[in-house]
Amino acid sequence: MSATAWQEQAKDDITTWAVVMPDDADGEPIDWAWVRGLDLAGGIGAVMESAAPSAAGGDGAVAAARGLDAQGLHDALKADYATRDRLEAVIAQCSAAFMGDFDRVLPSYRLPRALAYANRRLCDEIRLLLRLGEERRLWRAETERIGRERAVVLHPVDESAESPVPLDDLVDRSAAIAQSRAERRERRRGARRGSDTLMARASLAGVSAHGTDAAEKNGPGHGPERAGRPYPSPDWRDAYLPGRGIDVVMGIDIETTGTDPARDSVLDAGFEYMAMASSRPADAPVNAIYLEPGYEAGDAYGQARLSFGVTPMAAAAGNPFITRLTGIDISRRGDGSLPLFDEWPAAQRGLLARLVAQPYVAHNATFEHKFLMLNVAGYAEAYRAGEITIVDTLPMSRQWDPGSAPDDAHPYGDNTLDAYAKRQGALPADAHERHLGLEDAHIMLVAMKHHLAALKAAGRGPWGPGGRAGEGGKRIGRR
Template identity: 50%
Template structure:
């Protein structure tokens, strides 16, 4: 991985050249507000988008910390609403009107520095005795809450609105999903009704189709498609017409059988398009998965447009074939009892944060990982979002074989806004993502629902212990390489067990191939007329 001795930030300005592509189809942000793309174009992404100057961050400065904080928060809320919509727009741009994801990466880069500035302005207010800060959990997120420390200090208009915004978006998505499900159900029932009129009931068939002298009972289990033992090659859930006639216990009724067969085919086709119960199931591995790269990131926060990647650990493991004979052995992990086993090509890289983020520090991250971000500055710790060589090296690895992570959407979200070329490669189908979290939830019988874990305890710590990759008296290390290692060990052990029991990828719902989530190219047609914007 490279160093940042000579950082070229000109790409942040050139990224704005693609604004015309985005403005063509993206008219509103994630909160359904109109986007002023001229305002976006006016932002100085290279030198900072906040209103405060370096001297304004110091306690006792002549400037109004309240006014500066209010202005910076307004900029951040406005910009993040745009960033939050860009991934969906980019992925659904099937006509490839938007050529690159460089603009979202540039906006996220600038927003991280703006967030650092906001944090230090809050710290200045505390140092000046204007307010105190406490962290509060508000549904899906934790936010800092300001409390005035003296009379006359107004804090209501400088509170962090992240929880309000995030929770409102989540509720809107929930309502939209319910509306889509209701519409889908309505369409499905309409089609069922139409099928019954045209083809007859699956159970009974049209009255006029059965001969008058038939001794068969039209409502008996003999007529239920599910009760037929014959499998049709075209649709395994539906018996063939000829076989239905042969299997009848009474007078042969080929006409009735054809009606019933057609109705059953329609029912099966409608059921096949039902929404998946668990959306992470698309990340499950297939039964032919072999060489994978496991990866884990440590960051100084959870939002990829506010925080920094500070630790990257990855290694390789073959799920089926033997470990390469020429791969070095005996790698030394952070924990003595960790053995490399089938793992090989291990790597660990440390990255830094801005001086502003280091100045604020992060006690929680120290407690969780042992990493003190206040010391992660200087040439020894380049910033990942400025390290072009590190990004290029990681992208090459991520596109060479499937990569595995536990709750992989976390890593994916950071890659999208940090790794140059990743979003484009992902959209073009060059990235395959496998997640061990749905393996734990769907295939590990030890994942039992309990208080605090209604879907079972599917943390990496719990999954690795159940699969024998982590001692019961130990805990997940929360370092990139160490967590990657126990994840891959757990995955391989789990797959071996599933194959022996004909479950998981080898079960009825399993799939061939390597599995995982990969974008497949959609066929699209070139339109010569000007299209109306599709994201308003």
Template identity: 55%
Template structure:
């Protein structure tokens, strides 16, 4: 079914579905044994890395296209999202192997590694110890090049669509508008200016730049679909901690969620939940839960110092010997979470992050989302649209919409404390901030209660809304 609905991958290349069918997704798609990962092994790490990259470079563009193909499959040719989840499952373990093979090369003195930011992605760059970097060209990470090329293609496509819409409007209004008038009307066909007139234009002042930045900031964007409506009430706040940002490469290690009513009274509770921080009070929250998950042996061996410093979770202690099960291998945990996500709208800060991980980790989530059974609310656009304190500044030129900042502006955190970067604690301060914010907006007749606010529950949902 996938082959009929998705002939090309995210980079526009024809997919060899016969090759996909040969992959042992449960057993693994990498080529190295555990012995190959040890420094001094007889195998050549260069050759093993090249073979693993060859697989990943074919696999990840397929995974990247699956969401679009699935969500736009209006004839329902594709019934299940199981294949993308299986591809991502195999790809995570492939990436663990790649990282360990690169580390082996470092240990053997073959190369050194630096992390470099290249527009949209940060990638490891290998440097040959003998100075012959050209010999390593076939085992350099191409992720940044791929991500940037995709972004550029999307930009060109959006511009073509805008140009098409402008042309259609001109055709429809051509009889009522002069040529000169159309240039003024649409604002994109600027008159040609001479070099003299261009050079005479004054430079923009700092205030002009700030005003232009604010205008851009206030323009509607795709995140506005996640804004709540006037009738939002019972919600589940959720936050996840992971070993990275790419759901097709990394693991979910911590999930925290709780419930809160934005309008009606909360149900009576028999006992108050104790958060990690003793200064957190449950208040109106109820049904709190924290779930901890493990990682495969190779991921534990790699460790993750950044995540340890950020969250306090040491991935090296989350391997098989810890007794913690992997989220992507635990159907019961996935189904329990899915039932909760379906029961009422769920709220996250930068909800696209959680949504992406749920799509590739939770069995049945993609199918339920497409069927319209899941509603998602995001507090990040609430911060951007309805919190004046988030506006761009010299310190935050693109706006200050981090959960930590939003929670402080809404009284959920004081100046002495910070976002904890643990699932339950972050979900709690998010809901406290959201409830306070909605109360202020209601009293002032803004946000959902403003002239352009949404009726009903709001949020992003496929199909018919509530």
């Protein structure tokens, strides 16, 4: 069986998914026959299809892309944009459908993983086409903010001359689509809030002893005061806060080519263990393999780092921003010397075994969680079954760190890992977050342990009035 045979096998699940999820994230009926016809293993991009039977995003596809003339680049990019819009609307709905499948009609998440596998390579092709168009002076590609989102906008190289190819039909609709979905979600939330308010007032459940609605008392979006400024109101992130009984955890951090798990690839993953309430076990293995000078293992143990490659198309397109941020040059990672994370089953199995063994911790953990959902075989199934507990240090900073109070420079508080680690003594003031998996996982765990010790001494956080018993964290099936 080939390494990519599972993508085609995943199509066996389409019949079941069609019953549970008839519509996509935009409310449109899904054409599951079209999905079944996609070559998920071989490639769904216009160039990859013409370069078959080469592997998706392989050297043959790179050569085929470089061989296109101006009109060919235009046509391929236009077709790829259309395919991506259609496929991503399906992928975007899969998590809600899977997690909301309370009858467990859907036994597996392999179909969404297969769709994301194909979509990542499609996006690699899009990036390469954009770069080739710039090299040939067909357009100038700029990433611009449109509303609350960002998208690539193509401009003529010479505004005074006619463009070699039409640009008005080469539209990255990412921002418009995201904005439309956000507006629909807000309308649904507004409808639910209105219904809940009417029910509460009818039953007097939402009225205080003084006849004032609690929401009116605190104002919209505000809780009690902290140093003259409002605390963040409790929200969904608080489910990820640790409890009083938390001890051994695994910290994990991943570095990626971007922020979208359906478009971007994992480049680097680092993890290590630390006991929050006790000392490091005497026989625990310590691998002080940090790349940053001055990092000491301390109470951490079991350190590991995994490095991953990218497709030849991704390498050919490059990613200067990620190189500047992390020091990882993806143009040197497309030669096959490093396996791709979504093509390395052994690494996925090993990581999953660690993730289910104890709570795992991440800073802004939904980022890691979403990438794991669409990359690691078995992760989504284990998460839905309640076998995975997730703890997040971002809400610890947001809710329990007085230094994160909003100010003029940070209206929502400064809750970056860099700022949190410095406030908790895990990172010197003159140092910076390294943006590498193991190094960032380390400063996160050190900061968390320092923070929990201070909270316990002060009777706050998990030991305060609203604290939770047990290990805390987010786990399906536990309230």
